[in-house]
Amino acid sequence: MINRYEVAETNEMIEKENLDVRTITLGISLLDCIDADLKLLNEKIYNKIYNAAKDLVKVGEEISKEYGIPIVNKRISVTPIALIGSAACKTIQDFAGIAQTLDKVAKEVGVNFIGGYSALVSKGMTPAEELLIRSIPLALSTTERVCSSVNVGSTKTGINMDAVKLMGEMIKEAAEYTKENDSLGCAKLVVFCNAPDDNPFMAGAFHGVTEADKIINVGVSGPGVVKTALEKVRGENFEILCETIKKTAFKVTRVGQLVAQEASKRLQVPFGIVDLSLAPTPAIGDSVADILCEIGLEYAGAPGTTAALALLNDQVKKGGVMASSYVGGLSGAFIPVSEDQGMIDAVVAGALTLEKLEAMTCVCSVGLDMIAIPGDTKATTISGIIADEMAIGMINQKTTAVRIIPVIGKGVGETVEFGGLLGYAPIMPVNPFSCDAFVNRGGRIPAPIHSFKN
């Protein structure tokens, strides 16, 4: 039988160490909504999402109350809209209209984000996919809750450099369109390599075409819990350090598994995966950078950071896979800058640079995330940063992503405030040398040799 110490431990994790279920994300396929009539298409999308998700928030709150565990976000992901709108959309306004429908239904059912304003173009772009990508700045500036992602490369296909070039331009344009709000549009836009079909976390969530009609994916988090557990093993060797992270990740993931199964049962939607990521928030004590410091670094970014992050990411996965039969999504440690107070402190102290962050993305679960850069950064430079990050993903057979915000009207030394979970960030310097000729070549980078496994 459960004893008092175990109950106290669980409740301390929840109350003092910010253990929470970060998101229940309902994936909804929109493939059966496809229609050549734009008006009809929008109606079908609205109705399908509304009917599938109308109880999502209520069920999330019920589970949260019964188990005493906060479930911070309830979200929706849909099939990439470039596929759904390809028969009906002839202009960027047509595509942006679908984004507005998604925004409307998201508000109606009470979810805080809806992901899937996406295109998967890792090898080539159809005219509709290119049109969707060109509509992203308009879509993000005329909606509040819609998130967009574009997959421009994979280990199997190589990197679509035309799409990389275009995304550099679109990120700049999205920043311009939303410059009144510190270029907030870019905080809802991710460029991926090897994007997973079942990621429940925003801004990169979409419902892959390989998925069922509806699916429940759950993202757990708890950097504060890992940090507190590590405080108890200060000075111990790596074996004990790793064992502690693994045990903690197991406990955290089990909670996610429980919530996922309950949500699946009550919504009568199959359970997909648990994503066992350490996702920080700007709240004090909810930081991945603080874990790195606890492992033994003065600041995130100090020599040793990549190794510390590598072991953290690996142990989180090892503990998590034992706790759930189906793990997926991104699963590992996120290293966003603006959403993590410890990362922000490291940037302000001069310990953490864009180049070090790039190195860290080789061993973490995602990529360059929520990084504010000067608003006058050239589109080709942004494309160059994206290409570097995509190459890391392609060669290492892992997901990598870029969510970078050129803040129009601001430069290095200034700060940008996004608010809420998105936090605030000091603007980081970017290498000023040109990569114009590289980015402007056009075409695609071939798939690496280790992709030929057939």
Add this chain to the structure above:
Amino acid sequence: MEKTIITVVGKDTVGIIAKVCTYLAENKVNILDISQTIVSGYFNMMMIVDTGAMTKMHGDLADDLKALGEEIGVVIKCQKEEIFDKMHRI
């Protein structure tokens, strides 16, 4: 049987257990186990109860107990057993 764990933490005062137990009895919640300690004036209690015969919704029980706790000046949490079971048992 549907097991729920009720925890009560706060400054010790007269009648905490009486008030909680009265509420549970009124709502057909059966107490299976109680353990309680007082550490430097702080009351700390854990109850394992069976809510199988309860007429209320679980969420309402949690809300009522939270309100009762605020009245007495302690924090009362009420959680289904599975969350602890899943986390601490393989």
